[in-house]
Amino acid sequence: MGKKILVIEDEQNIVDILVFNLTREGYDTLEALDGEAGLCLALEQDPDLILLDLMLPKLDGFQVCRRLRERGNTTPVIMLTARDAETDKVSGLDLGADDYITKPFSIRELLARIKSSIRRTDMLTQPQAPSAQRLELGRIQVDTSSMMVYKDGKSLELTQREYELVKLLASHPGQVFSREVLMEQVWNYEGYMGDVRAVDVAIRRLREKLEDDPAGPKFIVTRRGRGYAFHG
Ligand code: CA
Numbered sequence: 001m002g003k004k005i006l007v008i009e010d011e012q013n014i015v016d017i018l019v020f021n022l023t024r025e026g027y028d029t030l031e032a033l034d035g036e037a038g039l040c041l042a043l044e045q046d047p048d049l050i051l052l053d054l055m056l057p058k059l060d061g062f063q064v065c066r067r068l069r070e071r072g073n074t075t076p077v078i079m080l081t082a083r084d085a086e087t088d089k090v091s092g093l094d095l096g097a098d099d100y101i102t103k104p105f106s107i108r109e110l111l112a113r114i115k116s117s118i119r120r121t122d123m124l125t126q127p128q129a130p131s132a133q134r135l136e137l138g139r140i141q142v143d144t145s146s147m148m149v150y151k152d153g154k155s156l157e158l159t160q161r162e163y164e165l166v167k168l169l170a171s172h173p174g175q176v177f178s179r180e181v182l183m184e185q186v187w188n189y190e191g192y193m194g195d196v197r198a199v200d201v202a203i204r205r206l207r208e209k210l211e212d213d214p215a216g217p218k219f220i221v222t223r224r225g226r227g228y229a230f231h232g
Contacts (some may be wrong), residue, residue, distance in 0.1 A: 001027045002026050002027050002211065003027050003028070003048040003118055004027070004028045004029070004030065004045065004046075004047040004048050004049075004052070005022055005027045005028070005029050005030070005047055005048065005049050005051065005114065006029075006030040006031075006038065006041055006042055006045065006047035006050045006051070006066065007019060007022075007029060007030070007031050007032070007051045008031075008034075008037075008038030008041075008042075008050065008051065008052045008053060008056065008061070009031075009032075009033070009051065009053040009056075009080065010033050010034060010053060010055075010056050010057055011053075012033070014053075014103075015022050015031050015033070015133065017099075017107070018051060018110075019031060021107050021111065022043045022114075025111060027056060027114075030045055030047060033057075034056055034057040034058040034059070035056040035057065035058045035059025035060055035061065035063060035064045036058040036059050037058075038050075038052070038056070038059075038064055039059060039064050039067055039068065042064070042068055042073065042075065043068075043071065043073065043086065046075070047075060048075070048076075048118055048121070049075065049076050049077075049078065049114060049117055049118055049121075050068075050075055050076070050077045051078050051110075051114075052064055052065060052077050052078060052079050052080065053079075053080045054079060054080065054081045054082065054086055054096070055082065057121070059078055061080075064154065065077055065079070065097050075116070076098040076099075076117040076120075076121055077097040077098055077099075078097070078098060078099045078100070078101060078110075078113055078114065078117060079097040079099070079100045079101070080101055080102050080103060080105075080157065081100055081101070081102050081103065082102070083102065084097075098117055099113050099116075099117060101113060114186065115188065116135045116188035119188045120188060124198070133145045135167075135170050135171060137230070137232025138232040139151055139152050139232075140169075140170065140210075140219060140232055141153075142157060142166060142167050142170050143150060144167060147163055148161075148163075149161075149163060149166050149167075149210075151210060156209050157165060157209065158206070158209060161186060161187075161202060162202065162205065162206045162209070164186045165182065165202060165206055166204070166210070166220075166230075167188050168182070168185055168186060169220060169228065169229065169230035170230045170232070171230050172230070173229075173230050173231060174229055174230070175228045175229060175230075176223045176226045176228070176229045177202070177228055177229065178227040179196035179199040179204070179227055179228075180196055181227070182196075182199045182227070182228070183196050183198070183199055186199075186202075199228075203220060206220065207219075207220060218231065219231060219232070
């Protein structure tokens with residue numbers, strides 16, 4: 001059965017475009033043209049993801065998102081905002097939306113975000129195989145059940161993405177991962193062709209937490225022109 005996506009948006013032409021493209025990608029869709037109806041559908045139908053417009057009649061996107069989270073609902077929400085300024089405001093408020101996209105957006109970009117959100121949720125809810133709960137790599141340990149990374153027995157304060165980077169690299173010691181592959185595997189952008197500098201930025205931050213000397217990394221090494229590899 002296809003994943004179910006709830007579209008809460010008051011502009012009918014945008015709803016039509018979204019539903020057409022989502023259906024073509026194999027998703028089931030639900031529609032609501034105002035915040036109140038959207039909130040009801042979200043609670044009754046338990047969709048896998050919600051596309052939520054910010055400016056809506058009855059209840060706006062802020063209120064819908066807040067009420068969902070107040071009820072303990074954890075369905076991923078991608079907020080649709082009309083301007084960058086709105087996006088700044090929304091992300092600053094931290095209402096529990098998982099992602100934001102600014103109108104006008106490309107359908108391709110939106111579909112990539114949707115896929116990424118759904119895959120992330122699936123991964124969090126899938127039980128881990130018990131045999132793969134702890135990776136021992138010399139001074140570094142990765143505990144996949146608690147999602148913690150330890151260095152010399154001390155836990156490191158990593159973001160979810162940093163954890164996923166370490167986990168992937170450390171699961172295949174010595175193997176070189178290109179930026180594009182890391183972008184796909186860790187950021188979940190399938191067939192990613194765009195800017196991969198985000199990987200370099202993330203690796204730099206990670207090294208500051210992981211390495212004895214971030215300028216001369218020993219655990220996560222750069223393979224010039226090819227990518228990154230982990231050495232335990
Ligand atoms: Ca609107």
